[in-house]
Amino acid sequence: MSHLHLGLLFNSPGNDPAAPQRPSDLGYYAETTRLLERARFDFVMVADVAFQDRVHPQPPRPEPITLFSALAALTSHIGLVPTLSTSFTAPFNLARQVLSLDNLSAGRAAWNVVTSSAGADNFGDTPLPPHSERYRRALEHVEVVRKLWDSWEDDAIIQQPGQRPCADPARVHPIDHRGEFYQVAGPLNAARSPQGHPVLFQAGSSEDGKAFAAHFAEAIYTAQHHIPEARRFRDDVHAQARRLGRNPAHIKILPGLSTVIGESDAAARQLNERILEGFGSDIWAALKAQLGGIELGDLDLDRPLPLERLPEVLSIEGRQSRYALFRQFAVQQRWPLRQLLELQGGSAGHGRVVGSPEQVAGHIEQWFRQGASDGFIVMPGQGADGARLFAEQVVPILQKRGLFRRDYASDTLRGHLGLPIPHSRYAAPLERAIR
Amino acid sequence: MSHLHLGLLFNSPGNDPAAPQRPSDLGYYAETTRLLERARFDFVMVADVAFQDRVHPQPPRPEPITLFSALAALTSHIGLVPTLSTSFTAPFNLARQVLSLDNLSAGRAAWNVVTSSAGADNFGDTPLPPHSERYRRALEHVEVVRKLWDSWEDDAIIQQPGQRPCADPARVHPIDHRGEFYQVAGPLNAARSPQGHPVLFQAGSSEDGKAFAAHFAEAIYTAQHHIPEARRFRDDVHAQARRLGRNPAHIKILPGLSTVIGESDAAARQLNERILEGFGSDIWAALKAQLGGIELGDLDLDRPLPLERLPEVLSIEGRQSRYALFRQFAVQQRWPLRQLLELQGGSAGHGRVVGSPEQVAGHIEQWFRQGASDGFIVMPGQGADGARLFAEQVVPILQKRGLFRRDYASDTLRGHLGLPIPHSRYAAPLERAIR
Structure with a gap:
């Protein structure tokens, strides 16, 4: 049996007694991420919004690209999953920044794709399109980003010792995308990463969201409360992906799980x-x-x-x-x-488990063994303390039961998640075949 | 006499025999930046473009925001100056990322403002506007960014020990900007940094560029080849700034200086x-x-x-x-x-000095003492070697002559450059006065 996968979603600072006063203080995020890397977590993740409530402002969340670029420099194995919106970014800028994060971290980056439901008035006069058009636009945005990520083949940069590096024009490709919402010429101004593409995460479990995810998501962050419903959700995504010609094994379903861990059941309650x-x-x-x-x-x-x-x-x-x-x-x-x-x-709408380390591990094991999920995105209900308790007390139980890795078997996030490396669509077919 | 200021501009990888094959390999940039921090440089900087030549692709430059966020985590004092274009970014996203870099680095970030002359076809169907409209639009872009940076006052986030942090609504302000090119509601989703605002750099020395810089630039990266012309340029910027009510002492003129350093004059040649x-x-x-x-x-x-x-x-x-x-x-x-x-x-169009460490130091001293510049942005003609030779052999001479600091006297880039901390335009006047 393959291992389950574990990520951690950082709390929004306004929900977290341990959060630093300056929301982008690196120390807090660096310590927690290193702790989770020692526990062999697959990844850390931040949610994001592109606005601030005018009447009830909240301590701002850290900006995902800058935070994870800094964390990339301080870690060696753990995956880094920024949330970025298709509604408020140009595909070229997004593709370049996420791929650059992937290169700086030597293949540990992902993009958690969201479409946003608020914030349009920070980006001009046009309101957000309706829910379903937002998803149609998002689908094209993601497609442009993937084309840009393909625009440099492997080994497109050539370097002889002592020479200035140069690029092989035969391996760098314009994309000339002309779609309903986006016109992008390319090629991208960033070369390929060790894991090919950053991993594509998707959050949002509406019917539109599920269909959207079936097209491209490699990991899905979803809110699930009961095993039967979670299994139906997983089966449904798998079926939709299969109809689109995708291998369902390459889509990891990772429900959020809010945790409150105590020495005993009673203490946790x-x-x-x-x-x-x-x-x-x-x-x-x-x-x-x-x-x-x-x-x-x-x-x-x-x-x-x-x-x-x-x-x-x-x-x-x-x-x-x-x-x-x-x-x-x-x-x-x-x-x-x-x-x-x-x-x-x-729990920000997600499932919640309250109990001793054994009870929390038992909950996770039950969901995983019954095929309700491929792992969890842990949302610790006790700020930094909750992350530490999970890493130090729940993970060893999962390892003892053979459910979770004792060491990293790979250096990239794709490797941790068991996902294939996508080849450039612009590479010669023969070359694609032998790689 | 105050000290001169020194920054380093990283070569584009295609011009640099020492550049790594993967342009965003962190090690090369991290080593060079730490070396320059030990030499007490004011800052490091990267140029940028948002396109890739379709016929003659070049090894891509590292993406500035991700690179400098990673370097922020690995350094403690040196300033970090990303180049970002007003033409291809939304003011809200740019303001948030640069301010987040400023927070992650505890007050060491800047924004080198450029308007871009190519790359529009990666961002839709609309060509770039003509040179002068580009600058008008850029001026409004910068103004929106500065308003957003003012939208959180100092101390807007309140935290009691053991409590979740919260925001003081009286210190968080919408900006409601409605201009010729941009409509942005605000407030920003990022709080104020230890140096108030990131420092504003400007590059480009055309007449439009100079007028643009006079409005807001705190440091100007310019190409100058002769002392009399450089003095005229500096006097002209100072006069324009004075007419706009600004203190010319708060605008540092920093010409690019390409250096080739050898043991002797002959060896350098x-x-x-x-x-x-x-x-x-x-x-x-x-x-x-x-x-x-x-x-x-x-x-x-x-x-x-x-x-x-x-x-x-x-x-x-x-x-x-x-x-x-x-x-x-x-x-x-x-x-x-x-x-x-x-x-x-x-030299990418910039001045070039070729000689022994004493000759290079002498060139710098002459320009500085004659009021032709406030320092230089060094562009080493020998890749990483050139940076090392400058740091280890030229800097000690400048220190001995009393021209350059022997230790940092400040923790922020504003501090290094002797620039004032801007107060929020939305703060109460009394509060502004007593701060």
Whole structure:
């Protein structure tokens, strides 16, 4: 049996008591990343948004490209997964920066593709297109980026000792992309990396998002709460990818997992209560900002939501899959508003496990063995402490059970995840075949 | 007398026998930067373009933001100066990445502002606007970036021990910029750095460029070949800045200086011959690409250029100031084409000093004492070797003569350059006054 995969998503600073006052203070991120590298994690990841709430500003998240470039210099094996939006970036700039990160880290970079649901007013006068057009545009954006990543073949740069390096024109290719949304000539101004392309992650589990992921995603960050649903999600993505001619084994499904770890079950539960209490009333404002379209007004926190005021999922232009989850717990479980808010605030809508290191490891093993996921993206509910407890107490149990690597068997993120190296579409077919 | 300032411009890999085969290999850049930090340099810098020649591809330059973010993690004092174009970036993204680099490096970042003369076909269907409109647009771009950098005041993030950090809404400001070219709401999604704003560098010495620089530049990278002209240039920028209400002491004029250093004058001259021979016939193609509009056809390398075929300076849409220099040497000095090409290829149009360490130090001292510059941006003609020789043999002479610092007196790039910390335009006037 192959190993499961583990990544860590850094908390947004406003949710993390351990976060540094200056959100881009390198020390905090460097220490945590080195700790996770010693625990043989596959990767670290940051979420991102390209705006700041005007009324309730939050401590800004670190900017992903700069943060991970700095971390690349301080680590040797762990993968680096920045989140970047197709809506607010030019494909040429994005392709170049992510590929440069991949080169600086000797093949450890990925791009977590998101389409963004807010922030357009920081980029001109045009509002974001509707949900489905956003995905159509995103699909073309990703395609342009992949063409640019193919524009330099392997070995396109030639260097004799003592000579200035030069480029082999036969191995550098314009892309001349002319599509519905993008016109890009190429070639890219950056050469190929040791792992071929950066790995493509995708986040967002709506129907549009799932179809989008089936086209190109190599790892999917998704919110899943129950094994049967997670298996259905995984099967569905695999089936869609197969219809597109892709090998489902090359798509790793990695649900987010919020963790609260204590010495015992009881200690963990107590800690969880304290953490959730820490999310005061300001969480309501944050939730409204997160969900975009929804407007609920002044409601009693301790009673279930009046259902007639909850919009339908497909009418939401924001984060459809996150809202669908919220709505499901509101409608089917009749959770009081406070509990719904805790789901959003404590776990950002993701699954949550609260318990001893053995219980957390057991939860992970059960999901993995039952084919509900290929691993997890850990979202520690205790800031830096949570990352340390997971690395030092949960990982050794997973290793003992033969579920997780004891050492890196590869130097690249593709290697860690068992993903193939993509060949340049512009290389001669014979050369592609023998490589 | 205040000290002179020294920066280093990394060679483009295609001009540098020491450059690594993978242009973003960190080791080469990290070693050189640490060497220069030990020599107490003010900063390192990379030039940049956002395209790749389709017919004669060159080994790509490293991408500036990723390279310098990695170098930030490996250094503690030296300034980091990425070149980024106003033509191909959204002000919001640029402001955020450069400010994030500034935070990650604890106040050592700058932005070298360029407007770009090629590459538009990697960013859509619209060609670049004419030279003067490009500068008008660039001026607004820089203004938006500065507003965004002001959008978080000092101390806008509040953190009590053990609490999640939060933001003080009274110290975070939308910018609501609505200009001729840009509409940007803000606030930025990144907080203020220890030096207030990243330092603003400007490159390009045309009349448009000079007026542009007078508005905001705090350091100017310029091509100057003779002390009287350099003094005129400096006086002119100072006068324009004074008319705009700025203090000329806060604008550092830093000409590029290509250096070839040997044990003796004769050894240096021999080495220089070898270096120039190394730039073979391909330099002609590179020159044509650099100058954009100019088309000279097949000319005899060993004869002066037919003057009637040289276009007027103002008709050039590319790099006007570089072309002006080329034209001046062609017309006034009647240099043969080969020598003109060497000026372009060996020194990228900049001044060149060839000699022993004492001679190089003497050249620098003379320019500085005569008020022709506030220091230099060194462009070593011998790749990594040239940087090492400058750091180990020229710098000690400058230190002995009291011209250059023996230790850093500051932790920020503004501190090294003697530049004031800009206060947020959105802060209360009283608060601005007492800070």
